[in-house]
Amino acid sequence: MFETSESYDSGLPMKPETARRILDEVDYEFERKAPPEWYPDVPRIPAARYSDPDFFALEQQAFRKCWFTVGTVHELPEVGSYKLVDRWNGAAIFVVRGEDNEIRGFWNACAHRGGPVLTGEDGHCGVEQRLQCAIHSWTYGLDGKLVGLPGRRDFHENLDRNAAGLPAVRCEVWRGFIFVNLDLDAPDLIDWLGPVADEATWFDGLRSVGSSSFVLNCNWKLAIEANIEVYHVTTVHPDTVALTIDYRGSAEELYQRGHSRMIVPDKDYDSQKTRKAAEDDPVFALMRNSNVSYLMFPNHLTPGGARADGTVSMTLQSFWPISPNQTLSEWSVMVPDWGEGPPPEKSSAVVDGYTRIMHEDTGYLEHVQKAIESGAIKGLLTSYHERRVYHHEASIDRMIGVEHVPEHLRVQQILPVVDEN
Ligand code: FES
Ligand SMILES: [Fe+2]
Known part of the structure; x- marks a missing residue:
């Protein structure tokens, strides 16, 4: 089981030095010609993890211990x-x-x-x-x-x-976010969230202007993992997301307890301009010029950023397992609390726009599920850029208890994560 940490002060906003370091990472990602030398040659993820009913049952038990x-x-x-x-x-x-x-x-x-x-x-x-x-x-x-x-x-x-x-x-x-955990002996939420609680202080006061959901005919991990890399963006979202972000500069961080962060720079990202803006306010400069997203392990994503008026918005996406090949996907568009009265105008247009993107993201997943179930594909390959996917799978094994995962289904615990201490 995971150890808890008391080294994070969740009362602080993302530290300026963290934002500056991320800006360095974005520059590095744009420039690199290959994966960094430290990055291991990760094996394929056994495909049966996405279809095996016994493995699904193990995951369901693990879900009873997560926030x-x-x-x-x-x-x-x-x-x-x-x-x-x-x-x-x-x-x-x-x-x-x-x-x-x-x-x-x-x-x-x-x-x-x-x-x-x-x-x-x-x-x-x-x-x-x-x-x-x-x-x-x-x-x-x-x-x-x-x-x-x-x-x-x-x-x-x-x-x-x-x-x-x-x-x-x-x-x-x-x-302002209500969390539950079915395990009465679970670690405190703040220890569970660790660095996410430390950094994502802009979630404060966000409120849903609208939400939607649909059931997908695929495993819940295929659904969430389709959304934690942006390699697919130019192919799957040529007329939507690809017009707003540049996947080549995405900077990712893997955390303990399965969480991770992805910063994807805007399409017209200008490193010099962003660094200049960062001299005054590195956190705002980062959030104004990129999309910032956390995976709150095991099944929540939070893509968001800063808007021109200085406020932030975020879409909370959740993927709930129904069966080995069915998933409830739901999302809420969240903006700063508007106080009394109905939600701000245009809220339904924002939700509809996001619904289109969700359909683009998930349109091919039933195909992938069938490719797995038919035995056409035995393992899923992930690149350096897709390392959040491998980290997600490795974290699920840790949550289950690696020793309880049948050997042929295990993924290796080989990716380094940020040391919290
Ligand atoms: S089951 Fe609730 S009162 Fe009997
Ligand atoms: Fe996408």
Whole structure:
């Protein structure tokens, strides 16, 4: 299992020296004629990792130990506001704002015999601020404590009401994003995110202007890994993304616990101009002249950047496994909180534009899935530029526990990651 780190101060913005170092890396990437000498000749990724049901089951177990974001605090504006989330191929969980304003997470599973205490996707618990099971009306407070037990006389006197609360999941809020973890013994979120929490401070206050989703007929890793390299951009997005970024300058960083970062310079990137701007504000200069994206392991991507008015925007993409060859892909376009009232105009146009790009990104994945399932392709090759893909796969093995991964499916733990200490 991964070690935790206390060396990151998540209260600081991305450090100016980090932004300057990234600008150096972008220049290096544009100039290089081959992979750097330190880069190993990585083997192919065994294709069966994307189709084998037993490996899928191992991944599902690993998913129960990871942190996932399920939305932002804006979606739970009042005491009693809740959101149901069913993304783990099992009973749903929900997050709810308590009377003390804390946001907590629970399984939607009554402590009596497992009935649902919530049925709508999201909403409000009502004026009584109670959660009531649909089967025998056991009732819980917003903190999950059992407060109403009809027919108490029929239960044995040993029944401990204090031990019969709703089963909890871990829930933490970071920069307005609500995260949950099904593992009560998981490391704290801030330790899990590590350098992502340190750098991605611009996520603060972002709020969704719109979202969309579709189900893909491919493995979840094919879906996310199609989006963590930009080698494909000139072929797959000739009329959209390729007009805005230049993949040759992309600078990537691999972090512990499976996270990674990719900075892709704009199409008309001018190193001298960006460096000049960086003398005043390196972080803004970087974000204004490139697309900055994190992979928050295992299944969230956050491509974004700074806009001309100095604000930032970001698209949160999530890929949820349904079966070895089915994936729920969902995305939310996020902008700074606009306060009261409806979202800013043009929000639907922004979401539609992103939907087009998502269709471009995923249009060929069913083909790839079939190529894998038919045995036409035994292994997937990744270049230096595509090293986030290999890192993602290696991190999944570490999360499962390398010793539990059948030898013929393992990937090697050979890529160096940033040392946090
Ligand atoms: S299952 Fe919930 S009250 Fe019986
Ligand atoms: Fe793409």
